[in-house]
Amino acid sequence: MSSFYRDLKKAELHLHLEGSLEASTIHEMHPNISKEEVAAKYAEKGFSAFLESYKWVSVLLETPDHYALATRRLLGQLQTENVEYVELTLSVGVILWKQQNVAAIFDAVNKEARKSAIPCFWIFDFIRHFDLDHAMRVAELAAERARDGVVGFGCGGDEARGSALTFVPAFQLAQRAGLRLAPHAGETSNAQSVWDALEVGADRIGHGIRAVEDPALLRRLRQDGIPLEVCISSNVATGAVEHLLCHPLRRIADAGVSVILNTDDPAMFGTTLSEEYERAEQLGFSRDELRLLAETSFQFGFNKQVGSPQ
Numbered sequence: 001m002s003s004f005y006r007d008l009k010k011a012e013l014h015l016h017l018e019g020s021l022e023a024s025t026i027h028e029m030h031p032n033i034s035k036e037e038v039a040a041k042y043a044e045k046g047f048s049a050f051l052e053s054y055k056w057v058s059v060l061l062e063t064p065d066h067y068a069l070a071t072r073r074l075l076g077q078l079q080t081e082n083v084e085y086v087e088l089t090l091s092v093g094v095i096l097w098k099q100q101n102v103a104a105i106f107d108a109v110n111k112e113a114r115k116s117a118i119p120c121f122w123i124f125d126f127i128r129h130f131d132l133d134h135a136m137r138v139a140e141l142a143a144e145r146a147r148d149g150v151v152g153f154g155c156g157g158d159e160a161r162g163s164a165l166t167f168v169p170a171f172q173l174a175q176r177a178g179l180r181l182a183p184h185a186g187e188t189s190n191a192q193s194v195w196d197a198l199e200v201g202a203d204r205i206g207h208g209i210r211a212v213e214d215p216a217l218l219r220r221l222r223q224d225g226i227p228l229e230v231c232i233s234s235n236v237a238t239g240a241v242e243h244l245l246c247h248p249l250r251r252i253a254d255a256g257v258s259v260i261l262n263t264d265d266p267a268m269f270g271t272t273l274s275e276e277y278e279r280a281e282q283l284g285f286s287r288d289e290l291r292l293l294a295e296t297s298f299q300f301g302f303n304k305q306v307g308s309p310q
């Protein structure tokens with residue numbers, strides 16, 4: 001890896017803690033699980049296989065200590081990447097599904113975040129193919145921690161089985177608590193899903209790449225200054241795009257829409273934020289453009305007290 005990509009000071013805004021678990025960290029938590037077993041799980045391709053692997057790895061996080069270890073290892077890795085601001089997504093919906101204690105887990109991960117040299121904030125997300133009650137519960141938990149490191153609220157899961165519009169009361173509850181909204185949309189579903197996310201008040205869109213199919217939507221995103229959190233390797237691994245070189249990042253940026261490069265689930269997709277910048281170069285971005293992308297990534301952070309580094 002050329003040091004150009006690593007040396008760029010970067011913000012990472014779309015990164016699921018659960019998807020960051022390296023085989024070595026899993027082996028540390030569960031010595032009976034071999035690194036080969038983890039590698040085999042992560043190598044499965046396609047969106048349904050990805051959701052299954054995500055569930056599998058989430059279940060391995062059995063205690064607040066496991067979550068703390070995951071956070072520690074991830075933040076350590078991000079430091080070597082010159083990441084200088086991060087918002088980590090915590091799948092609170094999955095924690096509830098596992099019937100674990102959200103408060104104890106959040107206290108454990110937030111303690112690790114506070115110890116890190118990187119300013120680290122949290123986005124709580126719910127599972128969109130569960131019901132509204134589930135989303136409301138996650139929104140309440142996010143609202144309770146709005147002054148304690150949580151800056152955003154979003155949703156993940158199977159987009160085709162849950163429009164953002166179904167969850168308007170949950171998004172409103174989060175907004176009333178001062179949280180910003182970053183739902184996944186337009187990843188595996190279509191441009192309409194991004195329109196729905198805008199209707200619920202999204203401040204950023206997780207993925208949003210299918211917006212490329214709708215010129216009116218691209219115009220709207222540009223006019224409203226809503227950025228897309230683009231995760232190139234993730235899109236290739238889940239099959240959201242057929243091949244790296246088919247990725248619409250270039251076309252979206254050329255339409256004047258703001259983009260931020262992210263890893264999504266770096267361990268599962270075998271990537272790093274530096275490598276995502278390298279992929280963007282393969283898609284036709286010049287080094288000056290990459291510098292600009294890195295610089296502007298800070299502007300879209302939800303914690304406005306944290307500005308771009310000097």
Ligand SMILES: [Zn+2]
Nearest residue numbers: 156184206264
């Ligand atoms: Zn994601």
